[in-house]
Amino acid sequence: MKTNLLILTIGLFSICAWGQEERYTTAMLSAIEMMEQETEPGDLIESANRFERIATAEKSRWMPYYYASYSLIVMSFDESDGGKDLVLDRAQKLLDRALELEPEESELHVLQAFLYPSRIMVDPMGRGMTYIDKMFASLERAKTLNPENPRIYFLEGVNKLNLPPSMGGGADVAQPILEEALTRFEAFANEDPLWPHWGEEATHAELDKLQ
């Protein structure tokens, strides 16, 4: 009887744990799907809100914070200058929390590098120099943590493309980096269904433009 009870208890516990994990994954997958289907950047607030809610319930996981921050960064591209900074302040806060949980995660440093260009758009003359340096520093950090992360090369390529040749940019510099990004995307594999996977399509698009 005792053994039976023990088995039952352990069983119930694992069901609970499994139920919790399943609940989290389902919620995240549905939120990611919703985010990817959003066509208007302004509507991404709804996705950001959903990720934030999951984040408050799952305080030890970095991904809800990551996706909430990512949604806001994409949303910020479409905001007016004043609004952009407000949205980015929020995105940065969420990213900081993720970084506290997982300071060595390459993807988080990539996201940091993804945030800076939007800051620059508010005041290109005043902010350009500082944020460009910060962005490349974040990419470097991401590279030391995981050189196989394709999103590093994607962001590096795109940003080099937008820089004048005098500052080490231009199409000639950018093209081989974007091609490397593509190779890395093809080779990149992560078993986690929730793992970030943005950037591949955009790399194709950038390379097409160069041809």
Next chain:
Amino acid sequence: MKHFSTILLVLVAISASAQQTITGTITDKKGTPVINANIYFEGSYEGTISDAEGHFELTTDLDGEQLFTVSFIGYEPYNRLIHLSGKDTLLYVVLKPEVSELNEVVITAGVFSASDEKKSATLSSYDISSTASALGDIYGAYATMPGSQKVGEEGMLFVRGGESYETKTYMDGMVVQSPYFSSMPNIPTRGRFSPLLFSETLFSTGGYSAEYGHGLSSIVDLTSNGLETEDKASVAVMTVGANASWVKRWEKSSLAVTGLYANSALQNRLFKQNVDWTKDPVLGDGMMMFRQQIGENGLLKSFCSFNSMTMQMNYDNFEAGTMDDLKMANLNLYANSSYSDQLAEKWLIRTGVAFSRDSEKINYAGVPVTTLNNGTSLKLTFTHLTSKKLKTRFGGDINRGLYSQSVTTDSTTRMEMSDIQPSLFLETEWLISKKLALRTGIRAEHSSLLQEPGFLPRLSAAYKTGTYSQVSFAWGKYRQKPENEYLQFAPALSHERADHYIFNFQYRKQRRIFRVEGYFKQYDRLVKYTSPFSPLASDYNNDGYGRAQGFDLFWRDSESLQGSDYWISYSFLNTSRDYQDYPESAVPSFASAHNLSVVYKRFFTRLNTLFGITYSFASGRPYNDMNTPGFMDGQTKPYHDISLNLTYLTTLFNRDCIIHLNITNLLGFNNVYGYQYATVPDENGEYPSQAIVPTTGTQAILMFMLSL
């Protein structure tokens, strides 16, 4: 199999708890709907967002105590515990803008302000009610702010070497004639208004704007709450009385009614009193507050309060060796209505009318003294938002005061006077560059009684020294009509005057503030008299003068310690004055050179308890030792106080319930505020004296509140 179905039943029963729907509206302070705000219960994935009108509907299966959260970019998150019991709830949520970095320079010299995010936010109504030593009193809480002196026997604010009458209280733009309850000698009083009535309170210790007159040293400006956010009702029982309140919110209006009965009888039995009460203090208080939104931006506020206070004691007349009967009855009615609106895109208007009537009957040893104070105020101000960088405000007010005092001995003597004080002001705020701001103002005043027009210029400037820091400077001329107790005998007196010079440095990053402020204040034309209460006009003159200088330090950190908030304020004061019947210039008896307050609060989430503790220190105060040849050369021992409060949040009969305990002077320090001396020496040629001490030592108040 049977067992299995039992387990299933239990599981189903657990998961099928009652569903509950929360509906409501989310707006900002101006009433504009907040769209796409994130609405959820913390810890659950489910939530919703607000629609284009700010409306939302959230259905949940959760039960018990849950943390309801509303958040939106650029606003402070809104949190409150909701007890989910299957009852649908309607909520009006007002989001406050997030206090971010000091992006613009702002005029801060001399000003402590709450929730006015353009200035330096320091005390909200929550801050005030959770400060242990304040006992829920606005002035008590501001006594923990730099610039104020501890004068325990009065309970009023004394600012930077100024008398208590030099601090004026404004409510919704209009000066309040009797902001404190009447009291008796050496019995500390407190403010008439509960801090919970106000959404913003501003405490300026000098250099304030041209909009404010009447006060020589300091301003407390109270802005009453806007539309109430939800229906609520509560009852409370305390060891000092009982309280009931009821609030109703409609679509565009709200009404709040509160009644309070306080009686110190039990308290005075429980804690040994240094006063021989023959009738314990009793207070009856009724308050009504109505708000109506008019159009898109217009808001009408009406406030009315009535209170009655009585007390009686045996006053220790140590000089005559008798215990004299002393009693007091105070009746006060105060009504204040104001209206604010946006007239056009760049024009804002604010107007108001206030009425007060205060009657105070004091009877000392069979001699009744009745004092009546009636006041009416009218005010109108316009603000023109010329551009993002330039703002102009102008307007005026008229204050009419009627004062009378009658004293009955063998016959009745009655003094009466009235005064009409019109004033106009003009002020511009100009952001010269991203780093430099300038505010210039002028105030013109007249008094029908004193027949003395005055022009009072004010100037302040601020310069941003870094992302989080700035320096500012303020200068201004101030004047105040002499107190009625002198004017009634000598109506030819002229205004008392003061010039303020203030330098301020402030560093503020997120929720950490550091301020240091140096000041110099020059007094002139202070009232002097040859003997107190002399009825001869010739015994009074304006030959007094004085000065006050010093510096204040303030540090507040609501961020570094998890769940904690604390502030430390220190003030150094160097002052002297020749006024009243002083034979020479001296440090006045209310002035202590060093004042220190440490206020700490922490919310223990798991215990649902808010804990607060304050430590106050003041160095010794001067008193005039009649047995030494010098004037004001005695000094009391320093003052210490440690106060504590505990607030426990729980539920009872499915309703929110609060148990609150407040202990003042926890360690039972024997404080002495000063000494009174007999007017004539005894047979040994010595003047007998008596210490002025607090009415009680350690004291505890317990409150139990239940929301209905």
